[in-house]
Amino acid sequence: MRTEHETPAETDTADLRAGKDITLDEIATELGAIELRLRQLARAAETPATPVEIADAIDSLRSSASSVRELRDRMGFLSRIVEGDVPLATAFPTGDPWGVAARGTDRTDFGGPATIPTMWQLIRLAQDGKRVAAGGRETTTYPKAMNGIGIGWESKAASARRRRERDAAVAVEVLRIACEKCGASDGQQCRTAKGWASEKPHVGRQREAEGTVDAALGYLGDNPVAVPDA
Known part of the structure; x- marks a missing residue:
């Protein structure tokens, strides 16, 4: 399911990874390609086909490239860590384990x-x-x-995205359900006692919509029962 602001191209990530999930090494390599492309674009922009001074844009491209390079190096180092090439402390300075x-x-x-x-x-x-x-x-x-940890794990970013997808689906489902409280029918917003339209549906209508969507997506209350493809 895509969120309201995502495009089909944005959700098509198959070419970024060799397996089911992207590795940190693959992320680092992709970032390296992006950094190079930004620097190439900055160089090409020095001689545009039309006489427009875009020095600020060129500086911005090179600044973005530098930021991407820092992230590339960080991901590259993390990839070495997760592969076991880097010795790690067994605990934090506070003594807390991990x-x-x-x-x-x-x-x-x-x-x-x-x-x-x-x-x-x-x-x-x-x-x-x-x-x-x-x-x-x-x-x-x-x-x-980390032996044995990570099976079925979902990142905070992925959880937040799935939560937004769930909330968007609930908002659509609400308008498909007739409201017993105010009588709003399919496609209509709930109304106050004075007849004012409200973007906040009545509790019963909201609860029914959430139940329908959660059952379809595999949620139990606010929490996912299972992570798809985990």
Whole structure:
């Protein structure tokens, strides 16, 4: 399902990955291609076919290319981490564990247990891991620390997108249901006691629409029962 602002081209990502899901290595490679293309475009824009001074646009292209390059390098480093090439600290400076070891822990700082670490946490663990290894102390690797974690996992961005898709579907479904409270029929918005149209449907109508959509999408209340293709 596409959201209101997505285009078919935007959702067609098959050419970005060799397998079912894109790897960090593939992301880094794609970012490298984007960076090069931006720099090529900036160079080509120096001699446009018509006499228009677009120096600001050229500077913007090169600035964007630099930002993409930084992200490319970061994704490249993360790809080495997840492949197990980079030694990592077994815990954060606070002593809090991460990955499998963080299951069931109560981490009060930084948003709770780092069972699924963020990219910034992994980079910090790599920095600390280098110092730990230099001191002769034990380190770990991403594959070892994350063994068994990730099956059925969904990123925050994907969850937010699916939530927007669900809410958009509910908004459409609401208008297909007659409202027992105010008598609004198919295609009509709910109305107040004074007859004013409202973008907020009555609770019963909203609840019925949510139930229909959630059953179709595999949701249980506000939470997905299963992640598609996980």
